Amino acid sequence: MGWFQRLSEGLKNTRKKITGELNVLFEIGPKVGDEFWEDLESTLIMADIGAGATDQIVTRLRERSQREELTGVKEVEDALVDLMADAFAPNDNDPFEKNPSCVLFVGVNGAGKTTTVGKLASEAKSLGRKPIIGSADTFRAAAIEQLEVWGERANVEVIKRERGSDPASVCYDTLDAAEKLGSDLVLIDTAGRLHTSTDLMRELGKVVAVTRKRAQMPVHVVLVLDATTGQNGLNQAREFKDALGVDGVIITKLDGTAKGGIALAVSHDLNLPIFRVGVGETIDDLKKFEAHEFSRALIKGEEE
Ligand SMILES: Nc1nc2c(ncn2[C@@H]2O[C@H](COP(=O)(O)OP(=O)(O)OP(=O)(O)O)[C@@H](O)[C@H]2O)c(=O)[nH]1
Ligand SMILES: [Mg+2]
Known part of the structure; x- marks a missing residue:
């Protein structure tokens, strides 16, 4: 099994907690307005990612969806992945890659x-x-x-x-x-x-x-x-x-x-x-x- 598969398999239970809700949400899409964004917010908070990161992700996703007129499931989902990745602190100082x-x-x-x-x-x-x-x-x-x-x-x-x-x-x-x-x-x-x-x-x-x-x-x-x-x-x-x-x-x-x-x-x-x-x-x-x-x-x- 490749590394991504192992990570993905490991995160299966966390993902389950999110995707059940998300799939329903994405089917409806952001066009439904406030309700969609509020539900997305509570789904992410329920998944332990915290209020601070959730707020940043949802605010930016909302802006991007409006600006780029994202309505399709895949588009919104991909944008969510990108914005979630951006919410992590940058990792540019790996002590295991420094020598000595x-x-x-x-x-x-x-x-x-x-x-x-x-x-x-x-x-x-x-x-x-x-x-x-x-x-x-x-x-x-x-x-x-x-x-x-x-x-x-x-x-x-x-x-x-x-x-x-x-x-x-x-x-x-x-x-x-x-x-x-x-x-x-x-x-x-x-x-x-x-x-x-x-x-x-x-x-x-x-x-x-x-x-x-x-x-x-x-x-x-x-x-x-x-x-x-x-x-x-x-x-x-x-x-x-x-x-x-x-x-x-x-x-x-x-x-x-x-x-x-x-x-x-x-x-x-x-x-x-x-x-x-x-x-x-x-x-x-x-x-x-x-x-x-x-x-x-x-x-x-x-x-x-
Ligand atoms: N499933 C799983 N188990 C892990 C992982 N990392 C460590 N463990 C297990 O967690 C248990 C505790 O690991 P240790 O490395 O002894 O933890 P520690 O922090 O050194 O513990 P103390 O020295 O007692 O404070 C062991 O049974 C490890 O095999 C992991 O990534 N996944
Ligand atoms: Mg120890």
Whole structure:
């Protein structure tokens, strides 16, 4: 199955939520006026894409429909896909394409941080880069072992200390090792924590600050968000962004959820680029995010 098909299959449940309504709406077409636009607005809001993005999309679609006299189902649908893609924050600063680059992965418990680090290490390796992994989750039982399994799968070295060590020291060690080995991509896993836990967020702030100070390469903070958490993901993103200055997000578990629309709410409302999306648990199930492709999979489910 090609990538678009996998994304489209993953977004099936989110799409179902939208297209039932949309198909009825599009059959009638924008010629019915206010009612059409109001119904379109509530359909998009129901799909978790948020009031801000919805308002921008519907206002622009309405203008365009009037200006270009769009009435056909396909025309309106294509314009909706375009405008939805435009509502995402631009993604022109991908830390995984920079060389060299150090990335700290943060997020709530179970979001998919460790898995994502493994997938990215493998991707970087296959592109001929020299990644290295740091295990700064020194808190959760078996976190280090889990990361080592990913390191083996990706054939990438994992720098660690015993459980309970200071996570900032692991970041130090990892950067030391990266310099010695000539690594050009440093991927650091951190312990999951609730965005509402002030102490743990402060600790993470310290880890980020120490890493920035020590690193000779640019340091980026990437938030990993589980799509299935829906609207709560928006709160998580806001808190992590405020506390740490997040550079962008990776949305995991888009496979199967009906809440995939949250990707747009987070990106639009908080002006955060989406760097990657996860659609499964295996090493190849992570791909670069493309706004147009995503929007098309969400609305139409088929390739152009
Ligand atoms: N279906 C699906 N599962 C995923 C995806 N990404 C991660 N997972 C699963 O989510 C679960 C948690 O993943 P982890 O990588 O351990 O999450 P974490 O954020 O490191 O968790 P903590 O370290 O406990 O905070 C695992 O069972 C993963 O296989 C994805 O894109 N799709
Ligand atoms: Mg983890």
